[in-house]
Amino acid sequence: MIQVSLKHGLLGLLNYGPMTGYELDKVFKDSLNFFWQAQTSQIYRELNAMEKSGWLTSEIEIQTGKPNKKLYSITDAGKKELLIWLSQNTPDEEFKIRSGFLLKLFFSGERSVQESIAMLKAFQSECEKRVVFLSQTDSSIEQYGEAISNDDNKKMVYWSLTARFGKAYMDMCLDFAGDAIKILEGLS
Amino acid sequence: MIQVSLKHGLLGLLNYGPMTGYELDKVFKDSLNFFWQAQTSQIYRELNAMEKSGWLTSEIEIQTGKPNKKLYSITDAGKKELLIWLSQNTPDEEFKIRSGFLLKLFFSGERSVQESIAMLKAFQSECEKRVVFLSQTDSSIEQYGEAISNDDNKKMVYWSLTARFGKAYMDMCLDFAGDAIKILEGLS
């Protein structure tokens, strides 16, 4: 059973073109970070592992004045792996939430109502921050879309869809937090 | 920096009363599974670690005909830890999505539109399954709430809130999937 993971995210990005670990880190954090997170160190480690698996090749680009670059390119085996991963529908596995926030909410009977309300308000403002971030992402997708050729518009549809999901999720969270705060304020 | 984790979920459940690993596993899967998942083996491992940390004590209950039970109880140190964890508001950390589904959607430009639609339909039916499951959970919360004393109604509010979140999330996902399918069908 193939586990879903960071590797396939990196594979997907490298499928767009060769990149260094450093660039991948930034692109990852700019585009996929909403639904998948990765530490810089983890990216470098996974790239090593993927090269060993034959999914990638690398070449060193010598620079003067700056550290040398290690440019990774996807191989045919890597492309194959990407497509296999894409074709695997495992809805049960790929549909998981892990939320410390909800875990705390569940056990909030153990503390004061005011503390719970405070947590919900912090959650709200975090959501609002993310709405701002997502709208930035969305406009950068559109800018990118205008700059590139027809063929890549196909990709753009899916990028927009993930952005749409993000927006819908944030709206839902904000509604939820608002309702929950009202309910809790009614208690005290 | 204390990491959010399974330990605190187990601590929260044991705060309601002593339980065995086996019982915890079931209660966990019945109540917290929507927003936190745990393997049986992981639960046993964490219980060991928590006992070593002094958060729990255990006593063996000898049974005839069945394997012996190991009954865990939360200690004062464990209760203290639970409250510390609850009081820590770290909205940035505790608000993460990791979704293989969205990761695949993002890279779906690499495959046919039909395959993407198929994935979205699988996602829809998975959502519908979970709606059924959540409504069962919700009614079992209410039954439990009617059976217990006034004081515990405080807990029930929070249990209902997490169930409400689940419902809202599922509705949002179903709406999203419906919209996305329409958009993709418009392409081909």
Added chain:
DNA sequence: TGGGTCATGTAACCTGTTACATGATTAG
């Protein structure tokens, strides 16, 4: 007699997190 429930786990592995390390260039 075969599958489900009760009840415990171990071992190995994979993935994610945190802390640390280096060193040059450039912009304010």
Added chain:
DNA sequence: CTAATCATGTAACAGGTTACATGACCCA
């Protein structure tokens, strides 16, 4: 002169997943 950016990682640890193991009882 100081902070950010460019660019690479390693080591240690924490947490999650998979596969395997045991054995009795109960119900169809």
